[in-house]
Amino acid sequence: MTKRIVCREAGYDCDFQVQSENEDELVEFVKEHAMNTHGTELSASDIRGLAVEV
Numbered sequence: 293m294t295k296r297i298v299c300r301e302a303g304y305d306c307d308f309q310v311q312s313e314n315e316d317e318l319v320e321f322v323k324e325h326a327m328n329t330h331g332t333e334l335s336a337s338d339i340r341g342l343a344v345e346v
Contacts, residue, residue: 295343297322302342304330311346318343 294313299306308325312318322339326332 294346296346297339297342297344299325301344306330315340315343 294311295315295318296309296311297318298309300309306329308329310318310321310325312321319336319339322342323334323336326334
């Protein structure tokens with residue numbers, strides 16, 4: 293199952309979005325983006341909570 297996370301849907305003024313069938317990969321991409329772009333550290337459970345099926 294493919295999941296997607298969109299920064300704008302998480303409340304950020306940012307066009308970043310990522311989509312993957314591998315949830316662990318999705319979590320790592322979002323963790324890296326959140327830290328490097330927004331200076332925010334997110335937990336894996338927070339990220340999984342933001343993911344939507346596509």
